Amino acid sequence: MxxxxxxxxxxxxxxxxxxxxxxxxxxxxxxxxxxxxxxxxxxxxxxxxxxxxxxxxxxxxxxxxxAPDVLSFDKLEDMVERLSDYGSPQQDEERLALLRTVWDRLKTHFILPLGIRAWDNLYARFPTFIDFAWVLDEYSLTLRNASVALEVEQRKALLEERIALCREQQELFTDIEPDQLLNLRIEIGESYGLMGDFAQSDLTFENITADLPDAVWAYIQWGDLYRKSDRAKAASIYSLGLERCQGNPDNLFDLKELENRMAGLAQL
Structure with a gap:
C-alpha cells in the first residue's frame, strides 16, 4: 500500500x-x-x-x-530475527557482525539512556517475544565457537572481545540474577584458558569457587580446559568440585555431569 x-x-x-x-x-x-x-x-x-x-x-x-534512522525497539527486534539467516558455522563472520550491531544499538539507544539494570527492567518497558539475554549468550557463544577453529594467537582477539562483552554486562546489569552473573564469570575464566592464559584463567576460577564453593559448572568448565593437555589437573579440579558440591539437593543433576566428566578422563 x-x-x-x-x-x-x-x-x-x-x-x-x-x-x-x-x-x-x-x-x-x-x-x-x-x-x-x-x-x-x-x-x-x-x-x-x-x-x-x-x-x-x-x-x-x-x-x-x-523514520528509517529512528531506532525504535521493534526495528531492533527485526534485526534479531535476521540472525536466523546466518545459522551455519561458515557464516560466523556475518552472524558476529549482526550481533555486534544489535548489542551496540541495544546498549546505546535503550540500556544506557533508560538506566536499564536488569533484563526484567527492559521487558517491563518493552514487552517482547525476543529473549535479549539469549541474544547476548549467542553473541558470546559465537565468539567462542569462531575462536576455537583458529590458532591460539589468532583466536586472541575474539576471546578478548568475549571477555569485554562479559565485563560490560557485569558493569551495566547490576541487578541481574546471581546465576546470570555466575555464567558471565565462568565465560571470562574459560576465555582466558582458551587463549592460553592459564594463570589468569586459574585465578578467575579460584575466585569464583572461593565465592561460590558449590558452583558445579565452574569446576566443569575449569576442568574441561585441561582435559586434553593435563588430565591430572583436570581430575584434581573435578575431584575438588565433587568434594565441595555434595549435600546440596539442587546440585544432583549437575553433579552427575561432573561425575561423567571424571569418568570420561579414563577414556581419553
Missing amino acids: SDEDILKRLKRMGIPVDREIFLRDLQTFMHSDRVAQLWLEQSGSPSVREEAMFPTLAAKELSRRW
Missing part, C-alpha cells in the same frame, strides 16, 4: 495521522506498537475493533518509511 492508501484507511477508522506528530510520538514511545496503541485509545470509531491489527501494522510500516 502507498502512504496515501495507508493514511486514508486509518482516517476511515477515525485515526487521522500527521507525519510530524507521528515522528514525535515514535521518538517518545520508542516502539511503533506504542504509537498504534495511542491511536486506538484516541479513536472512537467502531471499525477499529473490526480491524484492530491494521493500526499496528500501519504504524510499523510508516516507521520504516518515514
Whole structure:
C-alpha cells in the first residue's frame, strides 16, 4: 500500500495521522506498537475493533518509511530475527557482525539512556517475544565457537572481545540474577584458558569457587580446559568440585555431569 492508501484507511477508522506528530510520538514511545496503541485509545470509531491489527501494522510500516534512522525497539527486534539467516558455522563472520550491531544499538539507544539494570527492567518497558539475554549468550557463544577453529594467537582477539562483552554486562546489569552473573564469570575464566592464559584463567576460577564453593559448572568448565593437555589437573579440579558440591539437593543433576566428566578422563 502507498502512504496515501495507508493514511486514508486509518482516517476511515477515525485515526487521522500527521507525519510530524507521528515522528514525535515514535521518538517518545520508542516502539511503533506504542504509537498504534495511542491511536486506538484516541479513536472512537467502531471499525477499529473490526480491524484492530491494521493500526499496528500501519504504524510499523510508516516507521520504516518515514523514520528509517529512528531506532525504535521493534526495528531492533527485526534485526534479531535476521540472525536466523546466518545459522551455519561458515557464516560466523556475518552472524558476529549482526550481533555486534544489535548489542551496540541495544546498549546505546535503550540500556544506557533508560538506566536499564536488569533484563526484567527492559521487558517491563518493552514487552517482547525476543529473549535479549539469549541474544547476548549467542553473541558470546559465537565468539567462542569462531575462536576455537583458529590458532591460539589468532583466536586472541575474539576471546578478548568475549571477555569485554562479559565485563560490560557485569558493569551495566547490576541487578541481574546471581546465576546470570555466575555464567558471565565462568565465560571470562574459560576465555582466558582458551587463549592460553592459564594463570589468569586459574585465578578467575579460584575466585569464583572461593565465592561460590558449590558452583558445579565452574569446576566443569575449569576442568574441561585441561582435559586434553593435563588430565591430572583436570581430575584434581573435578575431584575438588565433587568434594565441595555434595549435600546440596539442587546440585544432583549437575553433579552427575561432573561425575561423567571424571569418568570420561579414563577414556581419553
